[in-house]
Amino acid sequence: MTTDTPNFSPGLEGVPIAESAISLVNGQAGRLTYRGYSIEELTQPGVSFEEVVALLYDGELPTQARLGEVRSQMAKYRVLTDEQVALARTAAKMTHPMFALQAAVALLGPQDNDFERKVDTVQQRGLELVAKVGHLVAVIAEAWAGREYTGPKPDDSQARYMLRMVTGEEPSELHVRVMDALLILQADHSAGNASTFTSRVVASTKAEPNAVVSSSIGALSGPAHGGANEGSLRLFLDIADPAQAEAKIERLLDDKFKIPGFGHRVYHVKDPRSKVIQTLAAEVIKPGTKEADLYNIALTVEKVATARLGDRGLFPNVDLFSGCVFAAIGIPIDFFTPMFAASRTVGWTANMREQWDSGNRIFRPSQIYTGQPDREFVPISQR
Ligand SMILES: CC(C)(COP(=O)(O)OP(=O)(O)OC[C@H]1O[C@@H](n2cnc3c(N)ncnc32)[C@H](O)[C@@H]1OP(=O)(O)O)[C@@H](O)C(=O)NCCC(=O)NCCS
Numbered sequence: 001m002t003t004d005t006p007n008f009s010p011g012l013e014g015v016p017i018a019e020s021a022i023s024l025v026n027g028q029a030g031r032l033t034y035r036g037y038s039i040e041e042l043t044q045p046g047v048s049f050e051e052v053v054a055l056l057y058d059g060e061l062p063t064q065a066r067l068g069e070v071r072s073q074m075a076k077y078r079v080l081t082d083e084q085v086a087l088a089r090t091a092a093k094m095t096h097p098m099f100a101l102q103a104a105v106a107l108l109g110p111q112d113n114d115f116e117r118k119v120d121t122v123q124q125r126g127l128e129l130v131a132k133v134g135h136l137v138a139v140i141a142e143a144w145a146g147r148e149y150t151g152p153k154p155d156d157s158q159a160r161y162m163l164r165m166v167t168g169e170e171p172s173e174l175h176v177r178v179m180d181a182l183l184i185l186q187a188d189h190s191a192g193n194a195s196t197f198t199s200r201v202v203a204s205t206k207a208e209p210n211a212v213v214s215s216s217i218g219a220l221s222g223p224a225h226g227g228a229n230e231g232s233l234r235l236f237l238d239i240a241d242p243a244q245a246e247a248k249i250e251r252l253l254d255d256k257f258k259i260p261g262f263g264h265r266v267y268h269v270k271d272p273r274s275k276v277i278q279t280l281a282a283e284v285i286k287p288g289t290k291e292a293d294l295y296n297i298a299l300t301v302e303k304v305a306t307a308r309l310g311d312r313g314l315f316p317n318v319d320l321f322s323g324c325v326f327a328a329i330g331i332p333i334d335f336f337t338p339m340f341a342a343s344r345t346v347g348w349t350a351n352m353r354e355q356w357d358s359g360n361r362i363f364r365p366s367q368i369y370t371g372q373p374d375r376e377f378v379p380i381s382q383r
Helices: 049-058 064-077 082-094 097-106 115-144 158-167 173-185 194-204 209-220 228-239 242-254 272-284 290-312 319-328 333-357
Strands: 023-026 031-034
Touching: 031 049, 031 272, 049 064, 049 115, 049 158, 049 173, 049 333, 064 115, 082 097, 082 115, 097 115, 097 209, 097 333, 115 158, 115 209, 115 333, 158 173, 158 333, 173 272, 173 319, 173 333, 194 209, 194 333, 209 333, 228 242, 228 290, 228 319, 228 333, 242 290, 272 319, 290 319, 319 333
Parallel strands: none
Antiparallel strands: 023 031
């Protein structure tokens, strides 16, 4: 098409796609902040997912009153109709939970398709999605495991009911605390990651919020993005024996295999989220368990891959250790990425609102055309 784009950057590396005040990734220092607060502070015991939702949406830490308001709004918004539950349960039996989730979120849309007329509801629609996506993940997990639908209890936090519905057991306080921290840790990661960029692009077409989030779920499902948490644990399960880990990883690296949970476009030091996950791992993984073996394999992967790739700026990212912690609190492997989606819906929808607030100019980049020059059409009878 056009030929006026001399500076092509594959993967848009280094190209700003938005101005954003929501979160900041400092790739050289290995630091992630939400609205100026470090993720290390925001994942301390006592901080809930709902508190960070309020922070990311409002720009300020909530007062007790504001937190109460967000909690009760989320409890109200998470309600699903019988039909929505039934559709999500049907989808759960047909396909991977991420695709079932994507389909179920697409079906949350209204009968009309005219969001610009309702744009003053953008924050409320975003919060509704944060509440409903968490609920849908839990609905899909129950159906996937062959259990009946139970639903959240009135006073449940998102971390508590999701854990109960996904695992089928009443969670301990420690597991709820770890779940809150995991939800917080994955809630946002600047506007430039593939799924949040997707949310910006789809919002820029003035699409309905559920279309924005279902598109972002599709982007997150890929193994180069959110799917890496599932990929890394499957690799550790495949390695199985910690004593074999070193030799197996060396061989995989010789074969140019891309280790899931390793490397990052922006971080050229160890991802700060993986450090927080390791503190959670120390709290929740019990010595002598299967998860302890998997975590030891993950540590060996870190050691071997860092020795081989560290001088090229490649280090563990959030997904090297997150699977071990998800597994330790009872989350099935197929639900690691849906859990991530439930968390990142906050970032996607906060970015959706910011996109609208910025004037919402449609994304329409250019290309460098490498095809044929103009030529004469030849009718099929003459070819
Ligand atoms: C995250 C990721 C997609 C970043 O991609 P990127 O910035 O485009 O970097 P590239 O894929 O071009 O990799 C650059 C080089 O590092 C190597 N590399 C990158 N990640 C690697 C990994 N996980 N294991 C081994 N080598 C890796 C590539 O093979 C490439 O080497 P080459 O220059 O010899 O061809 C990439 O590191 C990756 O696929 N990681 C595994 C998946 C993952 O963990 N994703 C979650 C991210 S939070």
